Amino acid sequence: MEPQVGSILEGKVTSITKFGAFVALEGGRSGLVHISEIANTFVNDVHDFLQEGQTVKVLVLSTENGKINLSIKKTLPQQERPGFRPQRPASARPAGPRPAAHPAASGSAHPPRSSFGRGGQTLPPSADQSFEDKLKQFLSSSEGKMADLNRSIDGKRGGGRRRR
Secondary structure, three states: OOOOOOOEEEEEEEEEEOOEEEEEOHHHOEEEEEHHHOOOOOOOOHHHOOOOOOEEEEEEEEEEOOEEEEEOHHHOOOOOOOOOOOOOOHHHOOOOOOOOOOHHHHOOOOOOHHHEOHHHOEOOOOOOOOHHHHHHHHHHHHHHHHHHHHHHHHHHHOOOOOOO
């Protein structure tokens, strides 16, 4: 009997590979839990989370060509990511024009002069700026530095126009 997609089953880990773990299910069937489906966090080594012979609960993701794809992490309770804040509803957003999505869209490759300190270095972002403002300031500064670096490299390579 083929396991139903979406059903939660219990199985035993039979072998562990670098890309996941094979789990023996009831009825003599076995399936693969891919490394990306083992835990809610990054899994570098499967051995850090599973051992051979361990009994686990798995969710059947798909059954194609006799292969059964399983997930352990989808049977675990959802954990909120640290630092994650749900987005505000549109009604709670401030009214007014929205800033340009990308600094290059505004036509300027450099941050506004007010953000420059002495020697052309950008000032650290202040605490009262929104994340988008800080990101826009960083991208503008970064693009300006990259343009200066590319100009410097082109000059050393002889990338300018040749005279006749």
